[in-house]
Amino acid sequence: MHGHSVWPLICGEVESIRPYAFASQFAGGESSQLLRTPEFALHVHPGSDAIQFFLKPEDRWEVNDLYLKNLESADQMKAVLDAMFGVIRHPGPLAYPPLDALGSSTD
Numbered sequence: 678m679h680g681h682s683v684w685p686l687i688c689g690e691v692e693s694i695r696p697y698a699f700a701s702q703f704a705g706g707e708s709s710q711l712l713r714t715p716e717f718a719l720h721v722h723p724g725s726d727a728i729q730f731f732l733k734p735e736d737r738w739e740v741n742d743l744y745l746k747n748l749e750s751a752d753q754m755k756a757v758l759d760a761m762f763g764v765i766r767h768p769g770p771l772a773y774p775p776l777d778a779l780g781s782s783t784d
Contacts, residue, residue: 718730761773
């Protein structure tokens with residue numbers, strides 16, 4: 678298990694403690710995955726190969742899927758998500774794979 682102190686964040690010494698958040702939910706024999714930045718959210722549903730991409734914080738409830746309008750950014754986030762799940766399988770310090778500046782073609 679990886680982890681680190683959130684104390685610097687609580688004390689206001691830093692604005693963030695990680696470049697993005699990621700999660701996985703295992704249910705019914707399949708795993709759904711999520712990668713979230715302050716600007717975007719990516720949902721991957723491997724069982725159906727569905728990928729959803731949302732603009733944050735404007736789309737608070739994540740109802741406007743912009744995947745088809747943001748294929749390049751979504752694919753980049755998917756690659757980082759895949760790399761992140763590879764990183765967490767190994768012991769030691771948690772090194773976040775870099776997430777380059779994403780485009781903002783969210784028309």
